[in-house]
Amino acid sequence: MSLFTKLRSSKKSSKKEQAPSEIGIPFSVKHNIHVKINQSTGCMEGLPEPWLRLLQQANISSSEQSQNPTAVLQALKYYVHSIKKKPGEVKFITTTKTVDEESREIEDSITAADGHLATPVNISLPDLVEKESVQDKEVNDELDKVVKELETLETAEVPSQTTVLRRKPERKKLSDEEVMKNLKTIVSSGDPQKKYSLVKKIGSGASGMVYTATEVESGQKVAIKMMDIDQQPQKELIITEIKVMQQNKHPNLVNFVESYLVGDALWVVMEYLEGGPLTDVVTEVLMSEGHIAAVCRETLRAVHFLHSRGIIHRDIKSDNVLLGMDGTVKVTDFGFCAQIAPEEKRQTVVGTPYWMAPEVVTRKQYGNKIDVWSLGIMVIEMIEGEPPYLNETPLKALYLIATNGKPRIRNGERLSPDLRDFLDRCLEVDVDKRASAEELLKHPFLLKADSLSRLTPLIKAARVILKK
Incomplete structure (x- = not known):
């Protein structure tokens, strides 16, 4: 029996009743x-x-x-x-x-x-x-x-x-039929079931399933997210999303490859990185400042690219930085990017508040520098193995972020002056004084970056420890 699955659900009636919501x-x-x-x-x-x-x-x-x-x-x-x-x-x-x-x-x-x-x-x-x-x-x-x-x-x-x-004043919305008609004009033609051979399921959720797959002709590994369109509450935004993903490709992003309509399901094909999430490395092995600088440099390149295109990631953390076995570092999980990291306690009902900038929690006007704050918290992950307040409830973490601002770093005196200054520039509560991604790419700390191949032994060690 084929591994391919068509995600279908009962058709909704064309005429919807007015709901209380x-x-x-x-x-x-x-x-x-x-x-x-x-x-x-x-x-x-x-x-x-x-x-x-x-x-x-x-x-x-x-x-x-x-x-x-x-x-x-x-x-x-x-x-x-x-x-x-x-x-x-x-x-x-x-x-x-x-x-x-x-x-x-x-x-x-x-x-x-x-x-x-x-x-x-x-x-x-x-x-x-x-x-x-x-x-x-x-x-x-x-x-x-x-x-x-x-x-x-x-x-x-x-x-x-x-x-x-x-x-409420009604917004102009596309009908389900209009959404499907528009999608057909931007997705790839042909049958993905002939082009790709599914290998195994690596994730599932309310929005669909994620598989690893191999392109039959080239043998290249990819990740495929299969989503039931009927289950998406904002169907009309899917069209804009695919167009944006098609137009924004970068060496440090887990890139969108192509998409297909298979019945009522949208298949989104993404790059696949076998090394897994940076989380595996930060939680299991010690990283040197050279390793940390290398990851920061690659992540900042992706973040700066997104910011230059007017895009805010809003969820920079080790779970959303994927690694190749050669040490490649790529940012994932913006838009349709396949999330292949396993469920952990870090995935909470309120999202991931531990990486949030104070201005998000306090609901002040904010911009793309929230990603720089989150990068600073990710640096603490690479130093200490986890973000601040991880053992607190999400609500308590939100309170502490709003109250404390910059978190305390354990044994901060052991860090080099360059790394301490880099962290200070990231974790500046005053948004106007906080560095931009572009400015941080010129920070002297990044000159300490090891070659990416030096990350490979860490990735392999973490996989052995975690039996992956």
């Missing part, structure tokens, strides 16, 4: 939410009950709540927004334009702690007594300002306990 915010609402710090316990009071439970589960103590209430609220808001995202959804390419859209999403989201859209009916949060003053008036004022943005609804004051709802 398509209805916008209530027309006449009150935001009667008052948050205060209890002077005797130090805990926050007045938050929605599910949020209070999240704080307890995240081990954010009463003293931490009292010391930095703004950071607590910022972390909560980002976390609550993030957990509603389906882990199987394809991550689309991010540009500076889409950053603004996400910021508005976070501000406008009306999300319950279990990740479902909260219905405005029968939600009633009683007014609390007037807020007590806290010792630091500036902190209290800032707390009040952030609280006004809380995504919590009060039922509207209308007869019969119902809520008047306003519809």
Whole structure:
């Protein structure tokens, strides 16, 4: 029996009913939410009950709540927004334009702690007594300002306990038929089942499966991601995504090869790197500064290329840097890039907050320098074997990033002055002072880079240890 699988699901009816999730915010609402710090316990009071439970589960103590209430609220808001995202959804390419859209999403989201859209009916949060003053008036004022943005609804004051709802303005969307028609004009023609021979499945998820395969004619190994188009919530973006991937190729990116339509499935063919993710190396073997400099140089070349094309990666970490057995270093997992790393504790419901820049967590306007911060955290991975706060819950990690800014580096005094300065340039909280990828490519630390072939013994050793 052939290994090839056609991913099909039942056809959706052409006429869709209006779903509650398509209805916008209530027309006449009150935001009667008052948050205060209890002077005797130090805990926050007045938050929605599910949020209070999240704080307890995240081990954010009463003293931490009292010391930095703004950071607590910022972390909560980002976390609550993030957990509603389906882990199987394809991550689309991010540009500076889409950053603004996400910021508005976070501000406008009306999300319950279990990740479902909260219905405005029968939600009633009683007014609390007037807020007590806290010792630091500036902190209290800032707390009040952030609280006004809380995504919590009060039922509207209308007869019969119902809520008047306003519809969202509808966006122009392509129909499923239009999406498929457009896809057929940009994917490759022919039958991929004749061109490629599948070897084995190396990953699966809600959006599809990933296989290693061999091109029959050349014998070249590739990775193929098979996605059920019907399961993608933003089908029309797939067209833009494929075009962008076709136009952005670089020696340090895991490049898009081609794509095919097979029934209702989209097959995306990508480069395959047999050495696996950098994570295997950083967690199992010690890396010298020469090794670290080599990985940083290659990664920065990819990041600078993306930034020059107006693309922000937003998920730079060791899991998304793949290695060839010859020491090749390539960045993956932007857009449709096949993610072939195994599931680990690093893959959490909220994504990967441990590498996030402070300005992302605190919802300030941000740009491509968030990738430079994440690179700095990846350098700490290569030094210490893991990112800061990895053993904390995702919510606690978000709080610590918002509170601490630059993380403490263990035994930092053992690092060379060049590496310390490189890290300082990456992990600068002030975005204006943080180096760009282009500037870092000229940093003296990169002059220490070993040849890429020196990475091969590390890759082989990690594979032996992990029995790969």
